[in-house]
Amino acid sequence: MPTAEPAPSGTGSPRPNTADLPTRMAEATGQRADTLFVTLFILGLAGLWTALLTVSSVTLSLRVADLSPDGKAAALSTIASAGAAVALFANPVFGRLSDLSASRWGQRRPFMIGGGLLGFAALLLIGVAPSLLVVGIGWCLAQLFFNAALAAITAVMPERIPDHLKGRVSGLMGMTSQVGVVAGTFIVQFTGTHGLGMFVVPGAIGVGLLLAFALHLREVPRSRAELPRFTLLDIPRSLWINPIRHRDFALAWLGRFLTWIAVSLLTTYKTYFLIDRLGYTSESAAPILFWAMLILAVTVILGSNVAGTLSDLVRRRKVFVIGASLIFGAGMVTVAAADSVEAFLVGVAVAGIGQGAYMGVDYAMVAALLPNKDTDAAKGMGVFNLSSTVPQTIAPALAPLFLAIGGGGNYTALYLGAGIFSVVGAVVIQFIRGSR
Template sequence: MSSSVPVYQPGPGEISDETAPIRNLRLTGQHIDGWFVARYITALIGIYIALITPASVTLSIRVGQIDPEGKAGSLALVASVGAAAALFSNPVFGALSDRSSSRFGQRKPFILVGVILGSLAVFAIGLAPSIALVAVGWAIAQIAFNAAIAAAIAILPERVPEQLRGRVSGFMGMTGQVGVVGGVYLIQLVGNEGAGMFVWPAVLGLALVLPFVLTLKEAPRTRKELGPVNLRHILGSLWINPFQHRDFGLMWAGRFFVWISLYLLTTYKTYFLVDHLGYTLDDVAPILTLAMLILAICMTISSISGGWISDRVGRRKIFVVGASLLFVVAMLIVGFSTSTTGFLIGIGVAGLAQGLFMGVDYALVAQVLPDQKSEAAKGMGVFNLSSTIPQTIAPIIAPVLLTIGAVGGAGNYPALYLGAAAFALAGAVLIQLIRGVR
């Protein structure tokens, strides 16, 4: 990585018109080189391992241990409480991080304390004797880890210069997927019995975060520079006026529609295989495992290569629009597939689309943030809502789409994925309307 991300040096005339990266370079003396990026990406992977491993594996196991008879309803309750906590904590703590005047810096305390508190909450889940306490623990974990994520994501617009953002964004795009795979593999090693299944992912996550936090140099800011922190400011962290900041609003809305399309695919892929391709709940697991492996490989390849090419050509929008259109193709392939091969091809195309989108969209939104010098974490926190809200909306939309033209009790899956293709196309159109970025 060090060979692909060169040390950044500001040009002679840049100090007079400082961007956030130039200001931080001048005040801290910390250059953005390959080792900085490696530590940064590793820290993000660590946060996601600590957060996503419970979400995808161990939380459901713990709920099943406590309430074996009503585990489905109990897990839905716990997951809903956690999702609500995550929805608000990311932008709120992002804004609080922006206004932090701590002598330890604006981002470091939130990243480190967030991971530590989140880890303690996850430990508590492993020992919790009731579903109510599991829900409380999961809500605290979501709040803490999302506080860390909000501060960490702000590093991109705040510290990484524009000409390197595509490459860094490309690596960022695959961190969540690496976190999922790494967490699942770790659980296979340590087992899923006792509190250890919660302890070890959190310990590994903290170990991966520490090298970045301990070496990150920040220039403390005064309360006079930052302005006051009050209730109005905290509530304002959930909103950026899309009419006043048109390009940011278009990027937010475009990602929102594309992510609805993605969640319609990933949430209902099991039922598609069972109801449309004839699998049963007993024999569908191997196909789902293969599908997720294909998705992860394709996503990683397109994310890293897309970000690198984006930097080379100096363009962002064309890649994100292209990825949105690739989602349209993926949904059509899946929707009209009549075989497992067709389904897996569609999943592969969706992986390429998701990787390309995530590999460049952070770099794109960093260029249209309303105020990246003073409110980078707030802006990135609000932007992240464009991918978290669709998780709630997609399951509401899907049953409606499945009833269109349905015959008998079987859902109309071509209608579902035609609808998903329409959402992705709407996202492409909205992103194409952005004017301030090539």
């Protein structure tokens, strides 16, 4: 990749190329972030989420129930926890390996293509698994390989998207996970809820979209001489970015971590809220949950795109992230006070707007704060992604503490606590200095 431009006639050494990273990447590859590039990028990310989240939200539980109808709850908890543990390490580790790649196919494409295809093979293994053990192995492999692809594709944001588009593209990125869940749930209606089809069809569509972007992406291979030597210490190092040396990045990570604890408390315990607080049965709560998920998806998409576009127009990121955390906190207060399903759905809608606005801008903000983004973009994005995956394991441990207040079943305390986490996250973001 060229890093210098010719010096004027009669001078000595060439001038360093001081252009930003996306500009230098565009010059090196001859490929700019035009409409086709951004469209394929967003579709590829949405496809990856479709392949992965359809399993975690729908088909994994169905497959476990087929194999163990009596012990399905405990079995699903064990398998899901094992997969989450793999995902926790896979994203930053493969991000670091992608940064160090000297493959002639580039740094990101091999991990997108290999991760997508091997992840799809893991879905097939789950679909034909004769036992829960094999299902568990298949899910861990799916998390491993799909997170390898995720680490590579999210590195495209800081490397290839110019500053004047980062807000809009961040907004589109923020909605891709919701699109993946909705698309996967829709597809499963046609494949049926038993057999291999419910894994093959959403997986094939999702991986196909991912491969379309990977094949479109142009990369200039880096020579081994340009890269630091890989050692085994790079594995643990991939999980760590010094929070003292990189204060702003650490604050962005912490702000998102706190907000995503609140998000996890909402999504994990909404079913029990309807049953224990509002008096619904498991069967009668199902249609309410469908409307809640639909409202959440629509408001996340709306909040994400509006906030991302506006942040580009006003050239500010931090104020939108702070505002989004406060809006989400207001949604949690509404849910905490809800004594009817209508009030609950209003709270979900407000929270969805806040969640979407946060997701629509924080990718753009962190792309500017990423440490060593010229060389370690995938590692940095992998570590940043932990701020939304770790809360999924912490929230279930925190929830019983809030619910136990006053004798048990205290959902008011649970969701007020979620609101507090979100507001504290907003306060943390205020102290970032390197972003407006």
